[in-house]
Amino acid sequence: MTRALSAITNRLVILVPYLWLLFFFLIPFVIVFKISLSTTAIAMPPYTPVLGLADGFSGLMSQIGEFSFDNYLWLTQDALYFNAYVSSVVIAAISTFLALLVGYPIAYGMARAPATIRPTLLMLVILPFWTSFLIRVYAWIGILKPEGLLNQMLLGTGIIDQPLVILNTHTAIFIGIVYSYLPFMILPLYSALEKMDYSLIEAAQDLGCPPISAFWKITFPLSLPGVIAGCLLVFIPAVGEFVIPDLLGGSQTLMIGKTLWNEFFANRDWPVSSAVAVILLLLLVVPIMFFQQAQARAQEEGR
Amino acid sequence: MNRRALWLTAASALIAVVSTASASNAQERVVNVYNWSDYIDSSIIEDFTKETGIKVVYDVYDSNEILETKLLAGGSGYDVVVPTASPFMARQIQAGVYQKLDKSKLPNLANMWDVVSQRTAAYDPGNEYSVNYMWGTVGIGYNEKKVKEALGIDKIDSWDVVFNPEQLAKLADCGVYVLDSPTDIFPTTMNYLGLNPQSTALDDLNKAEEALLKIRPSIRKFHSSEYINALANGDICLAVGWSGDVFQARDRAAEADQGVVVDYVVPKEGAEMWFDQMAIPADAQHVAEAHEFINYMMKPEVAAKASNYVYYANGNKAAQPLLEKDIIEDPAIYPDDAMLAKLFTVAPYDPKTQRTVTRSWTKIVTGQ
Structure with a gap:
């Protein structure tokens, strides 16, 4: 009796995420896809x-007959859309790499810190989320602008004699994305590094391996699941990012989020903007699948 | 008080709240108003409720795009909305978003100013769907001190500062922002070039694109709201923007008292006019209350109170004697008759022209 009951609850527990996906992913996607086929x-x-x-x-069938893939054809006729996709992917990839460079030493330091202060360090990483994302991005305008805090400090100390132009450039976008998504990079890295058995490093050093090659031969490969998870968690949202390039970037920055905004609001063309969104989703599904496979493999190995 | 008594009190209080709420639902008259943020003196709403007994549920938005998306999706639940006439409201009327006003319920229409209502009729023929709330222009907002340093002039009076590449280049270093709105900037450019600002001829649009590409290197950013902060903080020296936004920047700069003085000018070559119009969505639930609200807003003393608070011009002739002197006598808010004649309006583009203009704009802004 109790076994039967627990089998049912097990099924129900599995059902919950599927229902979630059905209602908040699949159904909205079908609606967007349907609009993308309209005129x-x-x-x-x-x-x-x-x-x-x-x-x-029969009326419904004839309405379905009006669907067409013209909007997708339209996207291939103007190089703008292709360029916007490529530019978004490049910006997201560079930002992800920079976030990894910044995040890895932080995560490593946290994982090697005394166990008593690790919870505090973890909380400090999550702390920025207590302030609104938008306000934090606006704060960067105050830091980066020509008369901003950074330039005043550098001018005041005599390191530079002309204010640096950072705001409204690609550099500002990279700074904004790395800053905003850094916790998503650090947390999976930290969880991978924390589980690592550091006696392996000691063994390597005992056998005469220098610290740097011990890092590349042992630590880095063992943290790879965390690296992959962190990179995808940063890369995927960064590709569709709209707010950071809008506020910190210059007008010349071409990103797919802005192109989508233009189609939806300036041209009021819901079908074409839906087509842009569907393509963006397809573009992101590939790394997401990759992510899931890597996760599954990591879990297998963890057992 | 022991715990049990506390629970009982809480429960009875809850029941009381629920029952009064349902009782009041039965009798209370309500109007759901959706207007721009920071766009009304709140005492007007309180006075309206006192006078008519109609409760106002007041909600705000900060862009026409948000309003339009809600209206086009349908079932917005609002009874009075305040879209900008062109291109938004004109297109929404075509899409069947609004219902015709019952003019027999709007006796205060007699107070309206024909100068404004003649022009709004270009978007809403016969003014059948809407009544003007506020109007303004697309002009130049600038930082007095920085412009004087760069150009050696006290006041800007001409679009030359923007559209002459050599002049704008002198301002490039201290910062120039332009509205990210092709439907405002293309007509403004064509007007400066001596072309018909209403033109949709490909030739004219190309000439405007060419002129804009020439000044593009001196423009730091295209954005439709950032310039308010940037002007007020003294981060930039010039912005092509909506009059109301620049007045907001001017007031914020004055409040902050950091020595930043922002000024607004309607250049002598003329400028585009914009109108924010009150209208009733077709699926509104409280149509009678919406008419009462719009009629109340057209009372001379109410319209004057609204303008005295937000510092925008309104379309109400009878309200003009009641306006404060620094509003009615400010040519940046109420241009004189000679300037009024030079202000132009632009009907919304058809979808094909709109697409051409948006594409051309992307080329100007991003270089792609």
């Missing part, structure tokens, strides 16, 4: 056909 119109909602059973089943 823009001056109406409410601003596209046709709008599916409905007003004309019965």
